[in-house]
Amino acid sequence: MTEYKLLELPYEYDALTPHISEQVMKWHHDVHNQGYVDGANNAEEKLRRQRENNDFSSTGSILNSFTHNFCGNFLHQIFWNNMSPEGGGEPEGELMQKIEKDFGSYGNWKKEFKAAASSASGWALLVYIPRENELHNVAVDQHDEGAVWGAHPVLAVDVWEHSYYHDYGPDRGDFVDNIFELINWSDVQNRYNEVSGTFS
Structure with missing residues (x-):
């Protein structure tokens, strides 16, 4: 029987301030x-x-x-x-090219992802779907409602209230804007490379 363990954070608790306290x-x-x-x-x-x-x-x-x-x-x-104190900016290389191909532009992807984060009662995800060889945004309620079978998350943003209410009150949009200042695009790229390479 598998024993699950809590993942140790890759940074200190205060490393993501002022975006997350x-x-x-x-x-x-x-x-x-x-x-x-x-x-x-x-x-x-x-x-x-x-x-x-x-x-x-x-x-x-x-x-x-x-x-x-x-x-x-x-x-x-x-x-x-997916987050880092040195995060932010935009994706580069193959990931950026794939986003531009599948969404039309990085700007389109970002607007759609923010819309997913606004509507979800759990998570906004950027997933890779090997069957279609496509990236797709997904709005997931709870942790498992609305998930797409066969899709592999490469970027996950938690929009449960416990993620932001203490810092931002009811302004989820401000929280999501600040998350973009923390995204570790190298980690997202590595996850995309792993799943796209495995299933290509």
């Missing part, structure tokens, strides 16, 4: 993300016990819990690495 990073990483790790592990343990006891009476709710918590932890791992 130290307090929010501590709450978000140490409380919320840890909760998803614990939830996924608890669900795995309950499933193991059910199989041993041949009792599947509560399987449905356990599987729902596993999906929610596993996806929550998975997307947070991408989110933390």
Whole structure:
């Protein structure tokens, strides 16, 4: 049985200020993300016990819990690495070329991504879909509602209220604007290279 662990941040808690405060990073990483790790592990343990006891009476709710918590932890791992104190700017090279091809321009992509972040009740994602060899923006509710089968996230922005309310109040748009000052495009490029190379 897999044991899930909390990913260590690749920077200090205060490294993303003034865009994200130290307090929010501590709450978000140490409380919320840890909760998803614990939830996924608890669900795995309950499933193991059910199989041993041949009792599947509560399987449905356990599987729902596993999906929610596993996806929550998975997307947070991408989110933390997608940001950097030295982030910002625009993508370069192959990733920029692919964005321009699939969205018409970087400006088009950015406007569409912001719209996804505004409408989602969970996450705004830039995903790569190998079957179509396309990048696509996706608005995901919770952690797993509205996800696209076969798509691989390369950029993830958490728009749950716990991500921004302490720093920005109800102004999610201001939070998203500030996230663009933190995007680690090298990490996004590496994720795109990995999935596009694997499935090409």
